[in-house]
Each structure stands twice: as structure tokens, then as C-alpha cells.
Amino acid sequence: MSDSSKKPGQALDRLFASDREAGEFRFDAAVARVFPDMIRRSVPGYTTIIPMIEVITEQYARPGSHCYDLGCSLGASTLAMRHGIGDRDCILTGVDNSPAMIERCQHYIALDDHPLPVSLRCEDILDTELGNASVTTLNFTLQFVEPARRAQLMTRIADATLPGGVLILSEKIRFESETEQAIQTQLHHEFKRANGYSDLEISQKRSALEQVLIPETLAEHRQRLTNAGFSEVMVWYQCFNFVSMLAIKSP
Ligand SMILES: C[S@@+](CC[C@H](N)C(=O)[O-])C[C@H]1O[C@@H](n2cnc3c(N)ncnc32)[C@H](O)[C@@H]1O
Numbered sequence: 001m002s003d004s005s006k007k008p009g010q011a012l013d014r015l016f017a018s019d020r021e022a023g024e025f026r027f028d029a030a031v032a033r034v035f036p037d038m039i040r041r042s043v044p045g046y047t048t049i050i051p052m053i054e055v056i057t058e059q060y061a062r063p064g065s066h067c068y069d070l071g072c073s074l075g076a077s078t079l080a081m082r083h084g085i086g087d088r089d090c091i092l093t094g095v096d097n098s099p100a101m102i103e104r105c106q107h108y109i110a111l112d113d114h115p116l117p118v119s120l121r122c123e124d125i126l127d128t129e130l131g132n133a134s135v136t137t138l139n140f141t142l143q144f145v146e147p148a149r150r151a152q153l154m155t156r157i158a159d160a161t162l163p164g165g166v167l168i169l170s171e172k173i174r175f176e177s178e179t180e181q182a183i184q185t186q187l188h189h190e191f192k193r194a195n196g197y198s199d200l201e202i203s204q205k206r207s208a209l210e211q212v213l214i215p216e217t218l219a220e221h222r223q224r225l226t227n228a229g230f231s232e233v234m235v236w237y238q239c240f241n242f243v244s245m246l247a248i249k250s251p
């Protein structure tokens with residue numbers, strides 16, 4: 001299994017460590033530089049989800065089909081898909097609209113010793129062309145798409161998915177119950193503290209993400225995936241307020 005989140009000597013995320021002007025979180029060059037460290041220390045379960053994307057891809061990738069990683073960042077999920085595809089003649093494409101991410105992603109892909117080519121597109125996933133797909137991954141990407149545009153994207157993905165094909169959808173979620181929301185958020189923050197983030201870092205990043213990362217409930221995700229045309233929707237992983245779902249198109 002290969003994954004760009006585990007490379008030694010990676011840059012430490014101190015982006016929110018000193019008092020800073022409030023500003024929106026962006027996937028710019030500074031974030032791209034520290035991203036493997038940032039996501040590993042911020043997303044409970046990320047280091048489990050990545051290798052499981054390989055396992056799920058191995059199960060569902062169909063020879064001659066396309067596999068897409070939408071919002072690929074530095075390619076951790078893309079490389080997991082690449083290894084899951086193995087020697088099947090799939091066409092693997094990673095898409096991200098951050099030039100800084102795509103530029104660094106090229107390097108991680110080149111370092112990964114595997115014969116399957118990966119094509120990278122620096123594009124908006126709302127516009128990117130999709131078709132003949134057996135496996136599509138949105139690993140913590142949909143949460144950054146404007147909520148009003150999410151249904152259309154899900155329908156485009158479902159329409160592009162072959163019978164029996166799948167979408168792997170990982171998201172930060174919110175909870176209907178205020179009590180559960182408060183408890184799960186607290187536990188997420190404790191996870192960050194345990195990974196060395198200070199209270200200042202946690203609160204400054206929370207403010208920066210407020211208008212940018214819009215979480216939804218599991219019920220909202222299930223409903224949208226079903227409306228889009230997926231016949232089975234299941235949660236295969238959850239840790240606190242982070243989940244990963246598998247949506248399957250009927251065979
Ligand atoms: C949390 S990261 C994804 C992490 C990655 N999938 C992984 O497993 O390591 C979200 C990524 O989605 C990208 N993104 C957000 N909105 C996008 C859009 N509309 N089109 C393309 N990429 C987008 C961001 O640039 C960022 O790199």
C-alpha cells in the first residue's frame with residue numbers, strides 16, 4: 001500500500017500557530033506544503049481511510065473503465081486507487097482546482113513506483129468531464145463545494161457511473177442532535193490536541209474554515225445520493241464527526 005501521508009521528513013503544520021488576521025481557509029501553496037501533516041493530524045481516521053480506499057477500489061475497479069479522484073490534493077487517495085486497480089487497464093484521473101496541490105501531486109505520483117499512468121487535471125470538479133466510471137472518490141472534498149451545487153455534482157457522478165460502480169464519499173458531518181454535535185466536536189478537538197495542536201491553532205483554524213467547509217448530516221448525504229441514482233448507500237467508516245460512505249449503483 002502506498003500513501004503520500006506517510007512520507008518521512010514532511011513539513012510540520014504550524015500555519016495557525018501564531019495570532020493571525022482572520023481570513024478564509026484556502027488550498028494555497030502554504031497549505032499544500034504542509035498538507036500531509038495537516039490532514040493526518042486533523043482528520044480522525046484519515047490514516048485508516050486511505051488504505052481502505054485501496055481495498056474498495058480493488059473490489060470495484062472494472063477493466064476498461066475510468067476511475068476518478070475528485071479533489072485529489074497531493075494524491076494520497078489517488079495513489080491508493082492506483083494500487084487498488086493493480087494491473088487492470090483502467091484510466092485513472094485526479095482532479096483538483098488548486099495549482100499548488102496539482103504541482104506537488106505530480107511529484108508524489110512520480111515517486112510512487114507503479115506502472116499505471118495517472119492523469120492530473122487542474123480543474124473545477126463541477127466542470128470536469130466524467131464518464132464510464134467504475135470507482136469515483138471524493139475524499140473530504142464535497143464539504144468544500146457550495147451546498148447549492150452539490151446535488152447537481154452527485155447526479156453527474158451517478159450518471160457517469162457504470163452499473164455496479166461505486167462512489168466513495170468521505171465527509172466531515174454535523175449531527176441533528178445539538179448534544180451529539182457538541183460531544184463529537186469536543187472529541188474531534190481532543191484528537192487534534194492529542195496530535196499536538198494548541199487551543200489557539202484549533203480555534204483559529206475553526207474560524208478560517210467556518211464559511212468554507214460546510215458539513216451536512218448523514219441523512220442529507222443519504223438522501224442526495226439516493227436522489228442522484230445510487231441504489232445502496234452505506235457508512236463503512238466513522239470516527240467522531242468524520243465518516244466515509246460507499247454509494248453503489250445497481251448492477
Ligand atoms: C481535504 S482536501 C482532499 C484530500 C485528498 N482527497 C486526500 O485524500 O488526501 C480537498 C481538496 O479539494 C480541492 N477542491 C475543493 N473544491 C474543489 C473544486 N470545486 N474543484 C476541484 N477541487 C476542489 C481542494 O483544492 C483540496 O485540494
Ligand SMILES: O=C(O)C(=O)C[C@]1(C(=O)O)C=C[C@@H](O)C=C1
Binds near residue numbers: 038205
Ligand atoms: O475540521 C477540521 O478542523 C479540519 O481540519 C478538517 C480538514 C478536512 O476535513 O479537510 C480541513 C481542512 C484541511 O484540508 C484538513 C482537514
